[in-house]
Amino acid sequence: MRTAIKILVAIICVSTAFYSCKDKKKEQPKEDGYVVTGTVKGLDNSYAKITDYQLFNKDKINVIDSVPIVNGKFKFTGEIAFPDMVTLELGEYKTQFFLENSNIKISVDVSNVKNVSEKITPEVIGSKGHSQYAAVEKKSLEVFNDKKYDVFKEVRQMFAKAKKEGSDELLQEALKKQKSLQSLSQDRNERYKKSKLDFVKANPSSAVAPYVLGVQYTEGRMSREQLKEYYELFTGDARKATFFKTFITKIYKDNFENVGVGNTAPDFTLQTVQGDELTLSKVEGKYILVDFWASWCVPCRNSFPHLKELRKQYKNKGFTIVGVGTADEKEKWENAIKEDNTPWNHVYDVSENHAYGPVAESYGVPHLPTTLLVDSNRKIILRNPSKQELDNKLKELFAD
16 A cells, blocks of 8 residues: 555656646746747737848838737747847837847836837847947947036027027027037947947947947948948858848948949939929939938038039039938929028939938938039939048049
8 A cells, every 4th residue: 555655746746747747848938949928018919920121121021920919928839940129119119139049038118108209228138249239339328428528518508598589599609609519420420330330340240239330331431442341341141140131231232233333323303493304314424423412401402502503613514413311202393492592403202201212312311412413324422422532533533
């Protein structure tokens, strides 16, 4: 009898241990997989999605997983081929984190978020990539806390006061103050940029690196030499990252393969401000400056006085300008042309919700203004030149 009892107890112990281990195994990521458990405050019953991170290709977003949010909790399980930043959608709210094959815990509070477009910072535990990214971003932003940059707070207050009081005099004072701080602003921006570049150079194979570099990888912030250098620097998981494959690769190809110097600019036909049609390949002129701009773009409109000077100087020698209004409302675009009294050809690149129009997309426009100097065969001579580069090139091309 005692022997039978001992055997029964042993079976119970083994069974208990088996089911205990089985339950515990459920809570652990499967081999080479991930388990993401999350809590969200302020959103009891809705849905949670993990999608790939698309900064500018929002029409090409892929859903990786989707689960219900029940009583403020959700759970994802699965496996990914390589670590990457992903977007976490919680109902209408969105945030980002680094997904990797590990046990990850996420906490989000949306109870006091008034606008769904407001930035939400999740608490993430168990993702090495997320911890590394957060640490690098924190270090980079510390540059802005340097006391020598406190003067910029004063400038912001000056602009706010000028706007509140509707004072043009105060606005001019603020603009004058802002202009006097350009070198200090450049110093701050260069320090911020350097902290990111240093990380990328030290970690070229990290999946985090492309996201740390971010929009620093654009024509306005890097020279052509730097664009080439950093593109070729990335290796391993960095090249697999969604941001590298979409944004960084697109910028590189636009500059060196598709719409870069030496390539042929895409032809287009758009409606002019007078209501006629203009085709780029039919525009008369030895050299044409294609200028993408918008009424709301201050740097765009600030460049017009100098473009007027260039047009006056070289018009009779074969220089012409085609302004392409994009990411703009047609009425505001037309009013800006009248206000600025810009006498060159203007065409409208139709778009919605201030997005780039199809022509701007075909040119890989990264920002406004974007300018390209092309010859009569639409061969690109300059892409986004500085003021001095454009002046020097026109002087060279039209030398007597």
